[in-house]
Amino acid sequence: MMRLPPFSYLAPRGTGEAVRMLADAGPKAMVVAGGTDLYPNMKRRQFEPEVLVGLRGIRELAGLAGSPRDGLRIGAGATLTRVARHPEVAAHYPALARAAGVVSTPQLRNVGTLGGNVCVDTRCNYYNQSYEWRKSIGFCLKRDGDICLVAPGSSRCWAVSSSDTAPVLWALGAEVALVGPAGERRIPVPTLYQDDGIQYLRKAADEILTEIRVPPSDGWRATYWKLRRRGAFDFPVLGVAAAVRLEDGICRDARIVLGAVASAPREALEAARVLTGERLTPEVIGRAAEVAARPAKPLDNTDLVYHYRKRMTRVYVARALRELAGLPIDGVWPSGMSARAVEEARIADD
Ligand SMILES: Cc1cc2nc3c(=O)[nH]c(=O)nc-3n(C[C@H](O)[C@H](O)[C@H](O)COP(=O)(O)OP(=O)(O)OC[C@H]3O[C@@H](n4cnc5c(N)ncnc54)[C@H](O)[C@@H]3O)c2cc1C
């Protein structure tokens, strides 16, 4: 059995207190929300913080309010279950509800938070292993070693961005609030991420993500499709967030954001240009899907064969766009589950 390393747990009651505690403890401290990502990582000795600043007792971080007219304000501490089931989110931001609702399992969604999902660590087959396993292969760049085992000639880490909600929040035009000793700053979601498996967030270690703001829906329609091996709880090995704004059947604006194909979500800008000004016919969708798959450059460091994942990018983008266009989809559900598995998951959720 893997055990947690020793640490002190601090339980602030407000954001200001949390920021002070984090700053006082310095680099040996980390923030923990639901702990569904961090605690397993600590058991594998990927992180060994001496101090954890727990956010669960901070009520102001758990808010969720808004409407399609005003947009959403979601506290970083809102659980994924709450986001997935919130009536305004489910009715007007169904892509976000879907992405939150297909993270992991019901148990983990009940404690895992949206903020934690946005900040979730990048993943790699050579990294998400026990300490002993990693030691037996000489460790790697991301933790304890000095070479990348996936791309030994490379000076960077290629661990995969594996958040389900990040591509959707990006496609919806959301921004995040970060609070640190110097005060608060707001940045668009794309600015939060960078394509590096180790430094995947442009967030200082002493900053806490406090809120996610989603703009008014303003005619946008969005969806999320997730590829994974086991529909019951796996991380995405491909996530496709697609958003379009249609006027009289013509696509006026589009955003397609791919998850789990790089160390940060990746926007398929060229594909959006293919869609803009066009009707979403099967031909146009086919062309856009072809172009959208180009920025996907998966490596052999996560589940399923990487060239299959690359091929599936085109298929999943096409399915996502067909769903938005109201065209028939070939009998599969967006999380890759069969209809029966979806029903079972729903029953387990209830
Ligand atoms: C078996 C299993 C399956 C999983 N499947 C999926 C999946 O399918 N999709 C998916 O996206 N995730 C998955 N996860 C990962 C995880 O459960 C989710 O990403 C969850 O949303 C993380 O939220 P949390 O509150 O538990 O984060 P934590 O574990 O508390 O934190 C995660 C990271 O974010 C940082 N952090 C958390 N909150 C903040 C904040 N407010 N400000 C600054 N930093 C913060 C922490 O320091 C830590 O580095 C899975 C995990 C497990 C164990």
Ligand code: SF4
């Ligand atoms: S991509 Fe390379 S450096 Fe990064 S976790 Fe995997 S093996 Fe390690």
